Amino acid sequence: MFMAELAARKHVQFILSKAKEKDSYESVLMEHIRLNGAYWGLTTLDLLGKLDTVDVNEVVSEVLQCQHESGGFGGNIGHDPHILYTLSAVQVLALFDKVDVLDTEKVANYVAGLQNEDGSFSGDMWGEVDTRFSYIAICCLALLHHLDKINVEKAVYYILSCKNHDGGFGCTPGGESHAGQIFCCVGALAITGSLHCIDKDLLGWWLCERQVKAGGLNGRPEKLPDVCYSWWVLSSLIMIDRVHWINKEKLAKFILDCQDIENGGISDRPDDACDAYHTYFGVAGLSLLEYPGVKPIDPAYALPVDVVNRIILGIKE
Amino acid sequence: MSSSSSSDEERRWVPLRSRPEFSDVIPVEQDDGPNPVVPITYKEEFRETMDYFRALYKADERSLRALHLTSEAIQFNPGNYTVWHFRRLVLEALNHDLHDELALTEHIARGNSKNYQLWHHRRWVAEKLGTSATTEELRFTKNILSIDAKHYHAWSHRQWVLQALGGWEDELDYCQQLLEEDIFNNSAWNQRYFVITRSPFLGGLKAMRESEVCYTLNGIVARPENESSWRYLRGLYKDDNSSWVNNPQISSVCLEILNAKTNCVFALSTLLDLISHGFQPSQEFTDAVDALRISDSEQRDSDVAKAACFVLESVDPFRANYWQWYKNKHFQNA
Numbered sequence: 001m002f003m004a005e006l007a008a009r010k011h012v013q014f015i016l017s018k019a020k021e022k023d024s025y026e027s028v029l030m031e032h033i034r035l036n037g038a039y040w041g042l043t044t045l046d047l048l049g050k051l052d053t054v055d056v057n058e059v060v061s062e063v064l065q066c067q068h069e070s071g072g073f074g075g076n077i078g079h080d081p082h083i084l085y086t087l088s089a090v091q092v093l094a095l096f097d098k099v100d101v102l103d104t105e106k107v108a109n110y111v112a113g114l115q116n117e118d119g120s121f122s123g124d125m126w127g128e129v130d131t132r133f134s135y136i137a138i139c140c141l142a143l144l145h146h147l148d149k150i151n152v153e154k155a156v157y158y159i160l161s162c163k164n165h166d167g168g169f170g171c172t173p174g175g176e177s178h179a180g181q182i183f184c185c186v187g188a189l190a191i192t193g194s195l196h197c198i199d200k201d202l203l204g205w206w207l208c209e210r211q212v213k214a215g216g217l218n219g220r221p222e223k224l225p226d227v228c229y230s231w232w233v234l235s236s237l238i239m240i241d242r243v244h245w246i247n248k249e250k251l252a253k254f255i256l257d258c259q260d261i262e263n264g265g266i267s268d269r270p271d272d273a274c275d276a277y278h279t280y281f282g283v284a285g286l287s288l289l290e291y292p293g294v295k296p297i298d299p300a301y302a303l304p305v306d307v308v309n310r311i312i313l314g315i316k317e
Numbered sequence: 318m319s320s321s322s323s324s325d326e327e328r329r330w331v332p333l334r335s336r337p338e339f340s341d342v343i344p345v346e347q348d349d350g351p352n353p354v355v356p357i358t359y360k361e362e363f364r365e366t367m368d369y370f371r372a373l374y375k376a377d378e379r380s381l382r383a384l385h386l387t388s389e390a391i392q393f394n395p396g397n398y399t400v401w402h403f404r405r406l407v408l409e410a411l412n413h414d415l416h417d418e419l420a421l422t423e424h425i426a427r428g429n430s431k432n433y434q435l436w437h438h439r440r441w442v443a444e445k446l447g448t449s450a451t452t453e454e455l456r457f458t459k460n461i462l463s464i465d466a467k468h469y470h471a472w473s474h475r476q477w478v479l480q481a482l483g484g485w486e487d488e489l490d491y492c493q494q495l496l497e498e499d500i501f502n503n504s505a506w507n508q509r510y511f512v513i514t515r516s517p518f519l520g521g522l523k524a525m526r527e528s529e530v531c532y533t534l535n536g537i538v539a540r541p542e543n544e545s546s547w548r549y550l551r552g553l554y555k556d557d558n559s560s561w562v563n564n565p566q567i568s569s570v571c572l573e574i575l576n577a578k579t580n581c582v583f584a585l586s587t588l589l590d591l592i593s594h595g596f597q598p599s600q601e602f603t604d605a606v607d608a609l610r611i612s613d614s615e616q617r618d619s620d621v622a623k624a625a626c627f628v629l630e631s632v633d634p635f636r637a638n639y640w641q642w643y644k645n646k647h648f649q650n651a
Contacts, residue, residue, distance in 0.1 A: 029394050029396060031347065031397070032394070032396060033396070065348075074399070075398070077347075077348045078347070078348060078399075079397075079398075080399045080402050082398065124402075126402065126405070126437065126441065128437045164510075165551065165552030165555045166548045171469075172473065172476070174476055174507075174511045174515060175472070175473055176469070176472060176503065176504050176508075177507070201646075205639060208635075211635050211636075220467065220503055221501070221545050222502075222503060222544075222545075244638050245636060245639040245642070246635060247634070247635045250635065
């Protein structure tokens, strides 16, 4: 099935070099999302079987320093807490089986405190509402075994209020269907056992229409394909059991064509500049396509399957 | 993204350590955690600005100089949400004129408008200004959409403005104008649906259906390969399959496009949708679908729905499995 080859060793080097690179202007601009970066990089390493190249204690200590007294995490040390980085912190600790270093109750209270009366979630104390935050809250609380702290029924109801006539989901009610938001909504519905609330056939057709002639996937009609949608679209299709409706070989080829074979890394489209974000989504996409040598990833939790089994099912390897 | 977007300002930039109003501040460097692997050599001006910002932020100093400093820090890195947060605290404490914020966000948007913080700040300001901000917010989003007509943040903000502050009156005309510029603009179709279903002035989906069907069918005939217009058409009959099946305009537009023999995917899928909901196709449909077979060797079927699925499997090969599934699900016993 796979014509080209994944330059796994190069990608590992690329990720490790990105983690050390703190003096570039680009890395300074990323300073406030350092925890997101840690999640992308470390999950990539784990999928490629190289998580052991990282010093666990160093990572855990850095993550914990980003925690705010409210229980939430900032994107870096000294930055304000936000739900986005709180999930990244929990996911990173989950990779290393270190969630127990947290006062999980406190973190869960921070997240649960962001639920609004209508069931939606704000990103932080400033009140921005988005279905992205619904997913983040639900995923985070499930990983912490504290879903009972929120009104799940209302949370699901709000997500369903963002469903459009084309079967997709937007960021708020009436917002345009977008593959990234669809992942968030379908992921949250999957985790809460509510997938029966969506029209899988209609959504599945919209999602499989996202595959363009080049083999890649776009996020909305008439937009360019981008490797990141290999994750958002593909994971959604898997969660609703419709992944066989796209051409998987062509998609795998598109992702592999976006690799920098010499220096490692994956870009949004062939021949563009590589970054950690697209490298993660490319590798995660190949994982969903069952590419040999890449660990399987869970489409809802966005963590390796063995990590999810350990946390959710209590299965230790 | 950075100060380079305004070269004049960069030339005039005075280091904070040389400014008398900051002489009492002791800058605080970014703590990069234990064992930073490489010492940071940030671009000097940015680094210094952030060091002074950290000092004022740590001291929770809600002053005019703090406000000015956040403005500089934001221009260096508009993605840093903590700076925006602190700015709002300062604005509240000083009871500062919020109209300045509109200019700041517009300036930042000129550099990079795909930034969650910028839009969130803008909404916070508009919420405080109330209905007096309506016209300005509609103008601002229109301006961004004139550069990128599918800008997700701008559309979100615009939808919020309409619902929270009003200004629905010209929105349908605006959608029309954008669709005249680019009929493939899915965001404009989405906004059109938003307007006809939610505007307090139009009477809702059912009241708008007839005129919207005419408008959409014209657009479909002009560009039958347009996924967005077909989906919009179907959306007009959400939860009302019997009206969908019984409008003869729709099946006749399908037939017209099938007979033209190009870009038939959505016409075929719509025909299948109609049949699966009870539409009885005439012989004309059977003939039109039969004429679409690429070669005689292709599978044919006396049942028009199955025949349409076979055609789709060959003209839309990426989604062959979908069309196969569709055939088996709906027309197995036909």
